Amino acid sequence: MTRWLPPLVLVVLALLPLGLKDPYLLNALIAGGIFTIGAISLNLLLGYTGQLSLGHIAFFGIGAYASALTALGFDVGLPGGLRIVHEGAHPFFGFLAAIVLSGACGYVVGRLSFRVRGAYFVIVTICFAEVVRLVALNWVELTQGPLALTSIPFMKLGLPGVGELTLRTKVQNYYLMLGVATLAYLAVARLVHSRFGRAMRGLKENEQLAMSVGVDATKTLTIAAAVSAAIAGAAGSLYAHYFRIIDPDVFLFAYTVTMVIMVVSGGKGTLAGPVIGGLIFGTLPVVLRPHMAPEAQWIVYGAVLILILFLMPRGIAPFLDDLFRRWTVRAKAPAAAAKPQLEGQP
Amino acid sequence: MDQFLQHLVNAMVLGGAYALLGIGLTLIFGIMNVVNFTHGALYTFGAYAMYIAAVSLGLNFFVALPVAIVAGLALGALIELVLLRPMRGADIDTTMLVMIGAGIILQSGTLWTFGGVAKSVPAPFPDAPLELGPVSISWLRLFVLLAAATLIACAYAMINGTRLGRAMRATFQDADTAALMGVNVKLIYTATFALGSSLAAAAGALLGPVYVIFPQMGDLAAVKAFAIVILGGLGSISGATIGGFILALAEEFGAGYISSGYRDAMGFLIILAVLLAKPTGLFARAERVG
Numbered sequence: 001m002t003r004w005l006p007p008l009v010l011v012v013l014a015l016l017p018l019g020l021k022d023p024y025l026l027n028a029l030i031a032g033g034i035f036t037i038g039a040i041s042l043n044l045l046l047g048y049t050g051q052l053s054l055g056h057i058a059f060f061g062i063g064a065y066a067s068a069l070t071a072l073g074f075d076v077g078l079p080g081g082l083r084i085v086h087e088g089a090h091p092f093f094g095f096l097a098a099i100v101l102s103g104a105c106g107y108v109v110g111r112l113s114f115r116v117r118g119a120y121f122v123i124v125t126i127c128f129a130e131v132v133r134l135v136a137l138n139w140v141e142l143t144q145g146p147l148a149l150t151s152i153p154f155m156k157l158g159l160p161g162v163g164e165l166t167l168r169t170k171v172q173n174y175y176l177m178l179g180v181a182t183l184a185y186l187a188v189a190r191l192v193h194s195r196f197g198r199a200m201r202g203l204k205e206n207e208q209l210a211m212s213v214g215v216d217a218t219k220t221l222t223i224a225a226a227v228s229a230a231i232a233g234a235a236g237s238l239y240a241h242y243f244r245i246i247d248p249d250v251f252l253f254a255y256t257v258t259m260v261i262m263v264v265s266g267g268k269g270t271l272a273g274p275v276i277g278g279l280i281f282g283t284l285p286v287v288l289r290p291h292m293a294p295e296a297q298w299i300v301y302g303a304v305l306i307l308i309l310f311l312m313p314r315g316i317a318p319f320l321d322d323l324f325r326r327w328t329v330r331a332k333a334p335a336a337a338a339k340p341q342l343e344g345q346p
Numbered sequence: 347m348d349q350f351l352q353h354l355v356n357a358m359v360l361g362g363a364y365a366l367l368g369i370g371l372t373l374i375f376g377i378m379n380v381v382n383f384t385h386g387a388l389y390t391f392g393a394y395a396m397y398i399a400a401v402s403l404g405l406n407f408f409v410a411l412p413v414a415i416v417a418g419l420a421l422g423a424l425i426e427l428v429l430l431r432p433m434r435g436a437d438i439d440t441t442m443l444v445m446i447g448a449g450i451i452l453q454s455g456t457l458w459t460f461g462g463v464a465k466s467v468p469a470p471f472p473d474a475p476l477e478l479g480p481v482s483i484s485w486l487r488l489f490v491l492l493a494a495a496t497l498i499a500c501a502y503a504m505i506n507g508t509r510l511g512r513a514m515r516a517t518f519q520d521a522d523t524a525a526l527m528g529v530n531v532k533l534i535y536t537a538t539f540a541l542g543s544s545l546a547a548a549a550g551a552l553l554g555p556v557y558v559i560f561p562q563m564g565d566l567a568a569v570k571a572f573a574i575v576i577l578g579g580l581g582s583i584s585g586a587t588i589g590g591f592i593l594a595l596a597e598e599f600g601a602g603y604i605s606s607g608y609r610d611a612m613g614f615l616i617i618l619a620v621l622l623a624k625p626t627g628l629f630a631r632a633e634r635v636g
Contacts, residue, residue, distance in 0.1 A: 046439075052439065112618075113621070120576060120621055122572075123572050123576040123617065123621070124618060124621055126569055126572060126573075127573065127614035127617050128614075128618070130569060130610065130611070130614050131611050131614050131615065131618075134607070134608055134610060134611040135611075138605070138607035138608060253565060253569065254565075257446055260443070261443070261446070264439065264440075264443050268439075293458065295454045295455075295458035296454070296458060298450055298453075298454035298457075299454045299455060299458070301450060302446075302447040302448065302449075302450035302454065303447070305443065305444075305446070305447035306429065306444050306447040306448065309436075309444050310432070310433075313436055313437075
C-alpha cells in the first residue's frame, strides 16, 4: 500500500489543473505547495535529527532574495570603497544561487550552533532569522528595505539549442512547483534511507550510543542542516519568481510556524507527513475563505492544530498507518489465529 | 557622558519589563518543561486588558493595572486547565505546538475583536519629564520602572518565602519526589502557569501605555523573552532578571551608538555570541538541554 501511494498522489496532483479553472484556488495550491517544500526540508531536520529549527524561514527568505537579486542585478557599495555591480542574469541562475547560498548559510549556522542542542538550538535559529530579517529591512541599497524588490522576472526554463519557456501562467508555475516538490521529496527519501539517514536517526534516538559506534554527530547534523537549508532556499526562489515581489516580511516568524504546523500535524519523521500537512493547511484557508473573516480563519487554523495534536499526537501519517495496519491485521485475523506466530523468534 | 546616562536610564525602564517577561517564561519552562508560545499573546492580552479597563470601562489607571494583571492570571490558569493538564506526559515538542496553536487563537482573537489599528492607553502623569541633572525621564517611565521592580520583588518573595513557592521549587527539582512528599503537583503546575502568565500580562500592561498597543506586539516580545531566558540559563529566575537588563542595555546602547535600525538585532547578536561561547547561558547552575 505504501509503495504505490506516493506515485498515485503525484498523478492526482499532476492531473488537478486539468479540472481546476478557478485561479484563486490554483494560486492557493501553488503558495501552499511552495510552503510544503519548505515543510519537507524542515522535516529532514525536525523529523529525522530531532533538531527544531524555528528560524527555518531565514533559509527560505535568503533563497528568495538571492534568486531575485541574481535575476534583477544589483549595485552595492561595501565598506572600504569596494563596489559590487551585478547585471541581471537568467532567472535559472537565480534558482541555483538560492540553493547554493541557502545551503551555505545552513552549513555555517549548523557548524556554529550544533555545539548546542534542544531548546538552545531553537533559540539560535530564531535569533538568526530575526537578524537576517533586520538586515533585509535595513540594507536598503541591496534589498530596497521595506519598499520591496519588485518586478522580479518570471522563471525561465530552457535547453540550449531547443528553446526557452517563460513560466507566466499559474498552470505553468503549478507544474514547476510540483516538479521541485517531487525532487525535494525524492532527495529527502534517498537521504533518509541511506547510511547517512541511519546515522541521523541514530543520533535522534541516542546520541551517545550513535557516537560510540562511530557516527560523527556534528558533521552529520551540519550536513543535514545544509541540505535542509538548500531545499528551503529552492522553495524561496520559487516564491520570489512566482509572486514577483518580496519584502522583509518573508522572514516573518508566522511562516516558520506554518511550516512547523505542516510537519508536525502530518507526522514528523515520515516522508508523507509534510505532504499531508501541507495539503491540509495549504488548502484550509481556501475552504474557509467564503465563510469567515481572515482572523476567524486563523482561529480555526489554531483550533485544528490543537485538535490534531490532542487526537493524534504523533501526527496524521502515523495515525493512518496504524489504522491501516490494524485493519489489515483484522482482515487476516482468522488465518493468523490458525497457525501460531513464531516470526521474529530465534 | 550625558547621553550615556540617558541611555542607561532608558535601558533600566525597558529592562524592568523585559525581566518580568523573562521570569514568567523561565518559571514555566523550568517547572513545567513547557516551551510557552502563548507568552507573547499574554503580553498583548495584558496590554489590551489595560486598555479595556482604563479606556472602555473608564477605571482609574492605578486600578486598571491590577485588574489587567489579575485578568492575565485567570487566562493563564484557564489555558493550563484546558490545554496543558490533559497534555501532561506528552513530549515537549507536542505541548509546544499546542501552545503555538493557542497563541494563534489568542492573537487572532485580539485582532478580530479590536482590529489592527494601534491604540494608546492614556496615563495620568504630567507631560513634562522629571529632570535629574543631565538626565530626563518621563513620570510614566519612572512609574513603569518602580512597578516592575515591585512586581519582581513580589515574585521573588513569593517563590522564596511562601509555602507555595517552596512547593514550586521542590517541583522544579524533582516533580515525582515532590509529589511523594505530599505536594499537589497538578495545582503547582496551574499556579506556575498562572503566575508566569500574570507577569507577562503585567509587562504588557506596563509597556502598553508607554508605546502603542496592537495585536502583533507580542511577537517580538515573545522572541525577546526566549532570548532573555536563554541568556540567563533555562529555569534560572535571577538569570532571567539579569538577562532582561542585559538585553535592554544592549538594545539601548546598540541603538544609540551603532545603528537604530539594528536596535532589535543587537540583543540577538549578543545572545548568539553568549550561546556560542557559553551554551548553557550565563547563570545556569547545571546544563539543561533537551
